[in-house]
Amino acid sequence: MFDGKKLYQSLSLLGSLSLAFTIPWIVFKVCRAIHLKRNYNALLGKVVLITGASSGLGEALAHEFYKQGCQVVLCARRRQELERVRTELLQTHPTVPTIPPIVHPLDLSDINTLPSHVDKILAVTGKIDILINNGGISHRGSVLATQPDVDIKIMLTNYFGSAALTKAVLPSMIKNKSGHVVFISSIQGLMALPERSAYSASKHAMQAFSDSLRAEVAIHNISVTVVSAGYIKTELSRNALTGSGGKHGEMDAATESGYAPGYVATEVGRAVVQKKKEILISTLVPRIGVFLRKYLPSVYFYVMEKRAQKHSF
Numbered sequence: 001m002f003d004g005k006k007l008y009q010s011l012s013l014l015g016s017l018s019l020a021f022t023i024p025w026i027v028f029k030v031c032r033a034i035h036l037k038r039n040y041n042a043l044l045g046k047v048v049l050i051t052g053a054s055s056g057l058g059e060a061l062a063h064e065f066y067k068q069g070c071q072v073v074l075c076a077r078r079r080q081e082l083e084r085v086r087t088e089l090l091q092t093h094p095t096v097p098t099i100p101p102i103v104h105p106l107d108l109s110d111i112n113t114l115p116s117h118v119d120k121i122l123a124v125t126g127k128i129d130i131l132i133n134n135g136g137i138s139h140r141g142s143v144l145a146t147q148p149d150v151d152i153k154i155m156l157t158n159y160f161g162s163a164a165l166t167k168a169v170l171p172s173m174i175k176n177k178s179g180h181v182v183f184i185s186s187i188q189g190l191m192a193l194p195e196r197s198a199y200s201a202s203k204h205a206m207q208a209f210s211d212s213l214r215a216e217v218a219i220h221n222i223s224v225t226v227v228s229a230g231y232i233k234t235e236l237s238r239n240a241l242t243g244s245g246g247k248h249g250e251m252d253a254a255t256e257s258g259y260a261p262g263y264v265a266t267e268v269g270r271a272v273v274q275k276k277k278e279i280l281i282s283t284l285v286p287r288i289g290v291f292l293r294k295y296l297p298s299v300y301f302y303v304m305e306k307r308a309q310k311h312s313f
């Protein structure tokens with residue numbers, strides 16, 4: 001028989017229980033939002049050096065940090081493109097006060113020149129609060145067909161260049177007893193793909209370097225964030241080097257359908273203000289790949305073998 005009283009008691013118990021969980025959850029969310037806002041406010045006036053700022057993700061990162069009131073130092077090889085980004089930043093974001101971006105061309109692969117570049121930047125800005133190691137090139141070609149010079153060029157730019165720049169910036173961060181170093185790695189820093197040996201190797205090296213670094217510099221109040229990103233819709237595949245050192249020159253389908261650079265830049269910005277040690281920005285399939293590589297390597301080896309046989313980029 002229908003017992004209205006019992007139903008009423010059950011419903012009110014359910015209501016009380018859900019309130020007991022919902023209210024703390026809402027309070028937690030509000031506190032987190034306030035905390036996050038406060039952290040974003042702390043970015044005001046920070047000096048952020050971004051490599052690879054002339055295009056793609058680096059350009060989007062310049063927008064992300066500039067609009068938060070940071071002084072961005074835009075680095076890459078092409079001065080004209082850096083000037084374009086600088087003009088667009090000034091035109092797009094009416095920041096108050098306006099801290100004009102600094103254009104500073106440099107070549108990451110010219111590692112011995114990087115300390116003097118850092119000295120010149122410090123002479124203007126006085127400090128570097130956040131270093132974003134983003135500049136890089138990719139690779140298309142089998143191990144056999146890739147000349148050792150190409151391997152060296154990719155490692156020099158992606159790994160040795162970022163490592164040398166970090167070493168040049170660190171003493172000033174240690175002196176200031178604060179700093180943040182960000183490495184833009186890739187899913188391919190966690191899981192290698194065929195036809196990308198040099199690129200994957202450079203990103204794996206970057207991952208390992210940053211883990212050592214993080215442990216060493218924590219005592220100096222310096223944070224290290226590694227960003228392992230999936231495909232982003234940028235010029236990366238067009239600029240990728242082939243085995244003979246030429247440009248791949250094509251927009252791959254996976255890159256074409258990748259994340260918008262602005263979305264990834266926002267995620268990186270949030271990771272920095274939250275001082276995250278690592279983040280993974282990816283769709284489900286690459287995440288499964290990373291899982292397989294770690295926990296079921298024989299399945300991963302099989303899938304990669306099949307992929308290599310298809311010779312698909």
Ligand SMILES: NC(=O)c1ccc[n+]([C@@H]2O[C@H](COP(=O)([O-])OP(=O)(O)OC[C@H]3O[C@@H](n4cnc5c(N)ncnc54)[C@H](OP(=O)(O)O)[C@@H]3O)[C@@H](O)[C@H]2O)c1
Nearest residue numbers: 052054055056057076077078108135136231232234235236
């Ligand atoms: N696109 C993706 O699917 C994807 C996915 C995961 C991770 N990433 C990473 O994201 C980062 C940015 O790449 P992107 O996707 O934005 O590609 P992108 O549009 O080709 O940009 C690469 C940037 O790196 C700079 N660069 C290349 N060689 C350099 C050198 N020797 N010295 C200084 N700067 C150099 C380029 O500037 P100049 O040519 O003016 O020097 C350019 O600004 C890279 O580290 C890449 O590995 C990309």
